[in-house]
Amino acid sequence: MAYIKSAALEETGYVVLDMYNKPIDPKEWLDVEYVDWKSSGDTRFAPLASAKGEIECNGFWNHKPPRTDKDGVWIDSQTAIAPTLTERALEPGANVGRCRIIELQPNTYADCLYNLHQDDNNRLNPDGTGWVVRSFFNLTDDKDSFFVLRENRTDPSQETRIALPAGAQLVIDTQRLWHAATHYGDSPRYCLITSWTSGPELDAYIEKYNGVNKVESVHVDQEILDAGQAEQARRLAARAAALAARGQREVTVMSEA
Numbered sequence: 001m002a003y004i005k006s007a008a009l010e011e012t013g014y015v016v017l018d019m020y021n022k023p024i025d026p027k028e029w030l031d032v033e034y035v036d037w038k039s040s041g042d043t044r045f046a047p048l049a050s051a052k053g054e055i056e057c058n059g060f061w062n063h064k065p066p067r068t069d070k071d072g073v074w075i076d077s078q079t080a081i082a083p084t085l086t087e088r089a090l091e092p093g094a095n096v097g098r099c100r101i102i103e104l105q106p107n108t109y110a111d112c113l114y115n116l117h118q119d120d121n122n123r124l125n126p127d128g129t130g131w132v133v134r135s136f137f138n139l140t141d142d143k144d145s146f147f148v149l150r151e152n153r154t155d156p157s158q159e160t161r162i163a164l165p166a167g168a169q170l171v172i173d174t175q176r177l178w179h180a181a182t183h184y185g186d187s188p189r190y191c192l193i194t195s196w197t198s199g200p201e202l203d204a205y206i207e208k209y210n211g212v213n214k215v216e217s218v219h220v221d222q223e224i225l226d227a228g229q230a231e232q233a234r235r236l237a238a239r240a241a242a243l244a245a246r247g248q249r250e251v252t253v254m255s256e257a
Contacts, residue, residue, distance in 0.1 A: 015211035042105035049099035069097035092205035097195030110231035130197035141166035
């Protein structure tokens with residue numbers, strides 16, 4: 001199908017924007033209402049916009065009538081607590097679908113590799129319209145944490161690791177790239193995730209904030225990389241064996257998270 005896509009994302013599938021350096025009251029992500037919703041790791045989500053303006057995180061195609069991840073309905077009780085985050089999601093002027101704050105508990109690099117996934121962003125998306133991508137705006141200052149991106153889930157040669165200090169801003173084609181976060185520390189990581197529709201508005205926003213589509217990967221000791229890759233292979237093999245014992249097989253399913 002022929003979708004409208006951003007040229008800035010064509011080569012690598014991601015762009016890193018200028019850092020956001022204005023203060024935001026942590027109450028905007030701590031005082032909103034969270035729901036349990038599994039993504040990559042031990043997570044909860046606080047929706048700011050959903051399919052019908054309710055505090056839930058389901059894919060828009062699971063509602064009646066089913067539709068693609070566009071035209072999200074803002075949740076007044078949530079946006080009243082998080083006005084700056086709502087403003088940030090609306091800033092590009094691009095169509096917004098789901099908009100949520102993720103709370104991710106600490107994990108390891110090996111956990112991250114096992115949890116790598118692609119998102120189901122464009123189910124029911126009509127041909128000729130804008131391709132849905134996702135923005136990630138890191139809220140907590142997770143200087144030792146990093147986002148992992150891969151074109152191929154199990155190929156470390158294609159890996160990019162992007163630092164996640166407070167104010168980090170990424171736009172990623174998460175239906176194309178396998179992704180997850182390695183989050184070290186002893187407290188949760190919080191990040192605003194917004195589904196944006198590609199088009200001239202998003203292109204202008206990427207240009208305004210000097211988006212770059214290649215960055216130097218965060219340094220990780222080779223022994224940690226090797227051990228993480230080995231553990232990913234072990235866990236995936238164990239899962240495949242468990243499925244086989246039940247007469248099932250591994251099926252790659254995109255995440256709705």
